Amino acid sequence: MHVLAADGAVDPVLSDLSDNLVLWMIVVYAVALFLFVFEAAYGRRESLKGTRLVAVGAEDGEGGDGVRVNLREREPEAKASRHFLGKVGMAVTVVGLVLNLAQIITRGLAADRWPWGNMFEFVIAICLCGVAAFLFAALRYRAHYLGAFVLVPVLLLLGVAVRWLYSESGPVVPALDSYWIAIHVSALILATGAFMVSGSATITYLVAHRTEARKALGEQVSAIAAKLPSAELLDRVAHRMIVLAFPLWTFGVIAGAIWADEAWGRYWGWDPKEVWSFITWVVYAAYLHARATAGWQGKKAAWVSLIGFGCLLFNFFAVNYLFSGLHSYA
Amino acid sequence: MTEPPRTEPSAPALSPLGWARWAWRVLTSMRTALVLLFLLALGAIPGSLLPQRVVSVEQVQNYYLENPDLAPLLDQLFLFDVYASPWYSAIYLLLFISLAGCVLPRAAAHYRLMRARPPRTPRRLDRMPYSATLEVDAAPEQVLAEARELLKGHRIADHGDSLSAETGYLRETGNVVFHLSLLGLLVSLACGSFFGYRGNMLLVEGDAFANTLTSYDAFHPGTAVDPAAIQPFWMRLDDFEASFVEEGGMTGQAESYRADVTYRESPEEPERTHVLAVNHPLRVDGAQVYLLGHGYAPTFRVTDADGQVVFDQAVPFLDRGDGNFTSDGVVKVPDIAPEQLGFTGVFLPSAATDDSGDLVSDFPDARNPMVVLKGFVGDLGLDSGNPQSVYQLHTQRMEEVGDSPPLAVGDSWELPDGATIEFTGYRDYISLQVTSDPARPYALASAVAAVLGLLCTLFVQPRRTWIRARRGEDGRTVVEVGGLVKTEGTAPLRRFHELTTQLNRRLRRSDRQADMEKE
Numbered sequence: 001m002h003v004l005a006a007d008g009a010v011d012p013v014l015s016d017l018s019d020n021l022v023l024w025m026i027v028v029y030a031v032a033l034f035l036f037v038f039e040a041a042y043g044r045r046e047s048l049k050g051t052r053l054v055a056v057g058a059e060d061g062e063g064g065d066g067v068r069v070n071l072r073e074r075e076p077e078a079k080a081s082r083h084f085l086g087k088v089g090m091a092v093t094v095v096g097l098v099l100n101l102a103q104i105i106t107r108g109l110a111a112d113r114w115p116w117g118n119m120f121e122f123v124i125a126i127c128l129c130g131v132a133a134f135l136f137a138a139l140r141y142r143a144h145y146l147g148a149f150v151l152v153p154v155l156l157l158l159g160v161a162v163r164w165l166y167s168e169s170g171p172v173v174p175a176l177d178s179y180w181i182a183i184h185v186s187a188l189i190l191a192t193g194a195f196m197v198s199g200s201a202t203i204t205y206l207v208a209h210r211t212e213a214r215k216a217l218g219e220q221v222s223a224i225a226a227k228l229p230s231a232e233l234l235d236r237v238a239h240r241m242i243v244l245a246f247p248l249w250t251f252g253v254i255a256g257a258i259w260a261d262e263a264w265g266r267y268w269g270w271d272p273k274e275v276w277s278f279i280t281w282v283v284y285a286a287y288l289h290a291r292a293t294a295g296w297q298g299k300k301a302a303w304v305s306l307i308g309f310g311c312l313l314f315n316f317f318a319v320n321y322l323f324s325g326l327h328s329y330a
Numbered sequence: 331m332t333e334p335p336r337t338e339p340s341a342p343a344l345s346p347l348g349w350a351r352w353a354w355r356v357l358t359s360m361r362t363a364l365v366l367l368f369l370l371a372l373g374a375i376p377g378s379l380l381p382q383r384v385v386s387v388e389q390v391q392n393y394y395l396e397n398p399d400l401a402p403l404l405d406q407l408f409l410f411d412v413y414a415s416p417w418y419s420a421i422y423l424l425l426f427i428s429l430a431g432c433v434l435p436r437a438a439a440h441y442r443l444m445r446a447r448p449p450r451t452p453r454r455l456d457r458m459p460y461s462a463t464l465e466v467d468a469a470p471e472q473v474l475a476e477a478r479e480l481l482k483g484h485r486i487a488d489h490g491d492s493l494s495a496e497t498g499y500l501r502e503t504g505n506v507v508f509h510l511s512l513l514g515l516l517v518s519l520a521c522g523s524f525f526g527y528r529g530n531m532l533l534v535e536g537d538a539f540a541n542t543l544t545s546y547d548a549f550h551p552g553t554a555v556d557p558a559a560i561q562p563f564w565m566r567l568d569d570f571e572a573s574f575v576e577e578g579g580m581t582g583q584a585e586s587y588r589a590d591v592t593y594r595e596s597p598e599e600p601e602r603t604h605v606l607a608v609n610h611p612l613r614v615d616g617a618q619v620y621l622l623g624h625g626y627a628p629t630f631r632v633t634d635a636d637g638q639v640v641f642d643q644a645v646p647f648l649d650r651g652d653g654n655f656t657s658d659g660v661v662k663v664p665d666i667a668p669e670q671l672g673f674t675g676v677f678l679p680s681a682a683t684d685d686s687g688d689l690v691s692d693f694p695d696a697r698n699p700m701v702v703l704k705g706f707v708g709d710l711g712l713d714s715g716n717p718q719s720v721y722q723l724h725t726q727r728m729e730e731v732g733d734s735p736p737l738a739v740g741d742s743w744e745l746p747d748g749a750t751i752e753f754t755g756y757r758d759y760i761s762l763q764v765t766s767d768p769a770r771p772y773a774l775a776s777a778v779a780a781v782l783g784l785l786c787t788l789f790v791q792p793r794r795t796w797i798r799a800r801r802g803e804d805g806r807t808v809v810e811v812g813g814l815v816k817t818e819g820t821a822p823l824r825r826f827h828e829l830t831t832q833l834n835r836r837l838r839r840s841d842r843q844a845d846m847e848k849e
Contacts, residue, residue, distance in 0.1 A: 010578065056582065066836055069462045069827065168580070178609040191835075236818070247784045254777045263609045265528070265763045267773060268519070270385055270413055275378040282371040286364055293360040297787040323378065 015169040021103035022124070026158050028096040029131075029151055035089030036147035040224050043083030080145040080229040089147055090138065092130060100128045109324035116185045117176050119320060123161035127323045129193025133241065136199055143237045145229050149200035179260035187252030188277075192312065193247035195284075198238045199309040202302050205234035209299060212242045235302070239291065242305060246284050253277050272323040276315035283308035358431030361696070366425040373421050377412035380404065384413060426513055433509040440502045448485055451492040451796045455812030458796075460826040462811045466837040467844060470799035470807050476836050477797040480829055484795065501817075504786025507779055514776035526767035527551040527560065534627045534644045534759040538566035541764065542615070561615040561766065565593040568603075570758040572624060574707040575695050582653055582694050589621055590761050606760075617766040625649045625657055628677050628701055628756045632663050635748030640666045644757045647677045648721060654691040655679045660723045661703070661751075662710050671749060672706040672723045677756070681736065689736055690771035701753050702732040705745055791815065791822045797830065809833070 104125060108115030116125050134150040137143040208228040211221050228234075255276070261267040268274060287304040290296035296304075344352065356362055365463070382391035390410050394401040408415030450734060455461045466473065474493055478486060484495035529546040531539060538543040543557045551557050569590040575583045589606040597616050604612045612619040625646060632641035640663060647659030656678055663671040680693035681700035689702065708728030734743040734751075742752040793816040802808045811833070813826035 067462055067464045069460075069830070070456050071823065072457065072461075104368065112420050168578070174609050175731045180609070239818075243788050247781060247788060250784055251781050254781060257775070257777070259609075262611060263620075265611070265618060265622070265765045266767075267354055270377060270382055272378040279371045279374050282367055282374075286371070289360060289364055289367065293364060295361075296364065319378070322606065327760040 005262040010169050011112075014106045018103050018106035018110060018169065021099055021106065021259055022158070022162060025099040025103055027094055027154065028092060028099055028164070029155055029158070032089045033151040033155060034150060035085045035092060036151060037224075039082050039083040039086030039089060040145070040148050040227060043081035043086060043227065045079050046082045047079055052328065061247055067134050078142070078233055080142075080233075081227040086144060086147070090135075090144060093135065093147065094150070096182045097128065097131050097135065100124065100131065105127060107169055113177075114181050114185075116181065116189065118165075118167050120165040120167050122185070122189065122316075123157050123165060125189045126192045126196070127157055127161075127184065129190050130154050130196040131193075133190075133194040133197040133244075137237055139239065141237050141240060143201070146197065146201055146204065149204050150197055153196060153200060175263055178259065178263065180255065180262070184252055184255040184259050187248050187255055191245040191248035191252055192316070194241045194248065195309060195312055198241035198245065198305065201234050201238035201241065202305050202309070204228060205231055205238055205302055206299065208234055209302075235298070238302070238305065242284060242287060249277075249281060249284070253281060272319045273315065276311060276319050280308055280311040281316055283311050319326065347519065354431065357428050359428075360432070363425065363428045363432065366421060366428060367833060370425060373412065373418050376409050379812075380409050380412075382412060383410050395492075407750075422516070426516060428829075429509050430513065433506055436502070437506040437510075440499075440753035443502075444499055447487040448494040448496040448794065449492050450487075451489050451798055452812070455796055455798065457811045458812035458814050460811075460813035460823050462827070462830045464809050464830070464834050464837075465802065465806045467806055467841045468837050470801060472840065473807055473809050473833075473837060474797065476840075477799075477833055480832055480836075481795060481797075491800050492796060495795045495797075496792070496793030498790045500538050500786045501790040501792045502787075504783040504788075504790065506783070508783030508787055511776045511780035511783055513775055515780065518773035518776055521769035522552075522767040522773065524531055524552045524554050525769065527555045527596075528763065529763045530622075530761065530763050532625075532759050532761050533565075533567045534646060535567050535570055535757040540564045546764075557733070561617045562596045563593060563614045563617065563679065564597070565591055565612070565614075565619065567591055567760060570624060570760055572695070572758075584694070587621060587624060587760075616768065617764055620763045620765070621760055622763050623649075623761040625758045625759055625761070626655060626677050626679060626696065626699075626756050628675070628699070629661070629754045631752045631754050632666065632667050632671065633750045635730045642754075644722075644759075646759045647675070652691075652692065657695045658690045658721075660721055662712070662720075662723070664710055664712055666749060669707045669747070670710045670712075670728075671745070672708075672710055672725070672728055672752065674704045674706075675701050675703040677701050678808060679756075680755055698738075698754060699756055700738050701734075702735045702736050703743065703744075703751065705718055705731040705734065705751075707745070707747065791817050791825075793822055793825065795826065797833075809837070 001252045037309050104121075107121065109122075115121055130150060131154060134143075134146055137146060207225060211225045211228055212231055225294040256274075257267040260274075262270065283304065287308055289299055290301040290304050333475075381391050389678055389747060393410075404410065408417065412418055418548065427722045447834060452458075456463075468476075470491060474488075477493065481493075481495045481497075484497040485499075486493055486495045492633050527550060529549040531547050533547055541561055543549055543560075549557065567589055570588070572587045573585045575581055575585055587608055590603065591606050591612065592601050592603050593612065593614060594601055606612055606619065606621045608621055611621070625648065627644040627646040629644045630641065631639060634640050641661075645659050645661050647657035650656045650658060656676065659675055659677065661671075661673040661675060663673075677690065678691035678693060678698075678700045680691050680697040682692045682698070684690045684692075689700070692720050706723065706725055706728040708725075711724045711727060718724065731746055735741075737753040739753060739755050744750045792815070796812040798810045798812075800808050813823070813829075815822040
C-alpha cells in the first residue's frame with residue numbers, strides 16, 4: 001500500500017524570511033569585511049594585550065609583590081594592525097553571525113527538520129561555523145587580525161551558495177531522516193569551519209613569512225603585507241585551530257561510519273566521500289606529525305595543512321558533483 | 331705474502347644485524363611515518379576516481395565495456411581493487427609496523443615514567459622555561475606545605491628542602507591509546523572481512539524467506555564463513571508503505587519507507603514483529619537486515635486456450651531509476667502447452683501521456699498502474715542446464731507475437747494461440763541486504779578509544795613543577811619556582827605563573843597574620 005503525503009509541509013512565510021536573511025547576512029558580512037580590510041591597511045601596528053605574562057604583572061624582572069620571573073625564551077612578538085573601525089567590524093560580524101543563525105533556524109522550522117540536508121544548507125552552516133570559529137579565535141587568542149582573511153572565503157562561499165547551489169526549502173530523502181544527521185553532519189560542519197579559519201591563517205602566515213624574509217634582507221615592504229602580524233603568531237593560531245578541528249573531524253567521520261552501519265549495512269565501504277574524508281584526515285594527521293618532526297616545521301608544515309584544506313574543499317564540492325556515490329545529494 | 335685488504339678502512343661494512351638495525355631505525359622514524367602517511371593518502375585517490383569492485387562489480391564491468399584497451403592494464407595494477415591491492419596493503423602494513431615500532435617503546439618508557447617518582451629538583455631552576463623567585467617570612471616547611479596544597483592533582487615527590495611535582499600523564503597515555511586503537515581498528519576491519527558475510531535479495535509483500543544460501547540473489551561470504559552454517563532466522567514481509575511529496579518543487583521525492591515484518595530468531599523461537607525502515611534495521615541473532623530499496627511486482631494470471639490457469643503470481647520488475655518507478659521485467663510461463671510463453675514488460679505506476687504522446691509514468695506512487703507487454707512463444711531455454719537470470723528473457727528460440735495494448739488492472743490480452751494473460755494488480759517488494767560482521771563491536775570500541783586518546787593527547791598539557799624553599803642569609807625564606815613543559819604555547823607558562831602568584835598571595839597573608847600576632 002502506498003500513502004500519499006498530504007503536502008511537502010513547508011511554511012511559505014518562514015521559508016521566504018530565511019531566503020531574505022541570506023541576502024542580509026551577505027550584506028552585513030561584506031560591511032564587516034570592508035571594516036577589517038580598512039583596519040589591516042590603515043591601522044597602527046600595536047602590541048596585542050593579554051597574550052603575554054606582562055598582563056598578569058611580570059615578565060623578566062620585578063613584578064608585583066616582589067616576584068621575579070624569568071622566562072628562558074622570549075614570547076613571540078605579538079603585534080597586529082589596530083584601528084577603531086576594526087572594533088566596529090567585530091560588532092558587525094557578530095550581527096552577521098546572528099542573522100546567519102536566524103537564517104538556519106527559520107529554514108529548519110520552515111521545513112520542520114534539521115536544517116542541513118543539501119549543499120546550499122551545508123555551505124550556509126559552514127559559514128556560520130567559520131565565522132564562529134573566527135570569533136572564538138579573536139576572543140581566546142586575540143586573533144582579530146584574521147577577520148579580513150576569514151570573511152573573504154565566507155563571502156565567496158555564500159556567493160557560490162546563492163548563485164549555484166540554491167534549492168528550495170523542503171523535506172529530505174528518507175536516508176537523511178535520522179538523528180545521526182544532527183551528530184555526523186554537525187561535527188563535520190564545525191570542523192570545516194575551524195579548518196577554514198586555520199586555512200586563512202596559514203595563507204596569511206605564508207605571506208607574513210615572506211614579508212619577514214624580505215624585511216630581513218632589508219627590502220621595503222609596503223601595503224597590507226607590511227602590517228601583517230608576526231608569522232609565528234599566525235602559525236600558532238593556525239595550529240590551534242587544527243588541534244580543535246582534527247578531533248571533531250575524527251569524531252564526525254566515526255559518527256558517519258556508525259550511521260552508515262545503520263543505514264547502509266556497513267560502517268566503511270570506500271564510497272568516494274568516505275575515501276576523501278579519509279584522505280583529508282590522513283593529510284591533517286601528517287600535518288600534526290610534521291610539526292613534531294625536525295626539518296618539517298614552519299613553511300613545510302604550512303603547505304601540508306593547505307593540502308589538507310584542498311582535500312577538504314575537493315571532498316565538499318568535487319566529490320558531490322563529479323562522482324556518483326551514496327553521498328550524492330547535490 | 332701480503333693479503334689484499336678485505337675492507338676499506340674508511341667505510342666499514344655493516345653486519346647483517348647492523349643493516350637490520352639501520353632499516354628498523356629508518357622505518358620507525360617520524361620522517362618515514364610522514365612519507366608513508368602521504369603515500370596512504372595518495373594511494374587512496376585512484377580508488378575514488380576509478381570504479382571499485384568492493385563498491386560495485388557492475389560499474390567495473392561497465393568500465394571494461396567502455397575502455398576495453400585500458401581496463402585490463404589498470405586491472406593488472408589492481409586499480410579496481412585499490413584497498414585490497416598488494417601495493418596499498420604494503421603501504422598501510424609498513425605504516426602500522428612503523429607506528430608499532432615507534433609507539434611500543436614509547437609506551438614502555440611511559441609506563442616506567444608513570445611508576446617512577448617525579449625527578450629530583452635540578453640545582454639551577456632559573457634555567458627552566460619558567461622560573462620565579464620570591465622572598466617571604468614564612469618557614470620553608472610552611473612554604474612547601476602550602477605548595478603541596480596548591481599542587482593538588484599532581485604527583486609529588488619530597489626532596490628535603492624542595493619538592494617536585496608532575497601532572498598530565500594522560501597526554502602520553504592518550505597518544506599510545508590513540509595509535510594502538512588505530513591498530514585495533516585495522517585488525518577489526520580484517521576480521522570483519524574474514525568472518526563476516528553480506529547478501530542481497532528481493533522480498534515481495536506477503537512472502538517470507540529463511541536465512542539460507544538459496545534465499546539470496548547475491549551472497550558474499552568471508553574466507554572463514556561456512557555458508558551452510560549461517561544464522562537460522564526467518565522473516566516475512568507483511569506490509570510495505572512508501573510516501574512521496576505530492577506537490578511543489580520536490581514532487582515525487584520519497585518522504586519515508588516502512589516495512590512491517592514478522593520474524594523468528596530460529597525455528598524454535600516465537601514470532602516477533604519489527605518495523606523495518608531506512609536507518610532502522612532489524613538485528614537478529616548477530617546479523618542485520620537492512621531495507622535498501624523497493625519496487626513494484628505486478629501480478630499476472632495466465633490461462634491456456636482451455637481456460638486452465640497455468641500461472642498466477644507476482645513478478646518483481648526492476649526500477650529504471652527515472653524517479654517515477656518506470657520498471658522493466660520479464661514474465662516466464664513454462665507450464666503451458668504446446669509452446670512456452672514469455673513476456674517482456676514495462677510497468678508504469680502512474681501512467682500518463684507526455685507531450686509527444688508517449689506513455690510514461692509521471693509519479694512514483696501507483697496512482698494509475700499500467701503495464702505494456704511484448705509476447706513471445708517458443709522455448710524459454712530453462713531446461714538447457716545453464717542458470718538463467720529471472721530478469722532476462724532468452725529469445726533465441728522464441729518467436730515474437732506482438733505488443734499488448736496498455737493494460738490497466740483487470741485488463742486481459744489474448745494471444746494468437748488462444749492463451750490469455752490478465753494484469754490482476756500489483757504488490758510491493760523490498761530489496762534487502764543481510765550482513766553479519768562479528769568484529770563490529772571491536773571496531774566501534776577501537777574508534778571510541780581512538781577519539782578519547784586523541785582528545786587526551788591534544789588537550790592535556792603535561793607539566794613538571796619544582797619548588798624549593800631555603801632560609802636566606804637575612805633570615806627570610808627564598809622560594810624558587812621552576813616549570814618545565816614540552817608542549818608549545820604560552821598557556822602552560824601562564825599556569826606556572828598562576829601557581830607562583832597564588833603561592834605568593836597565601837604566604838603574604840600568613841606573613842601578615844604572623845606580624846599581627848607579634849604586635
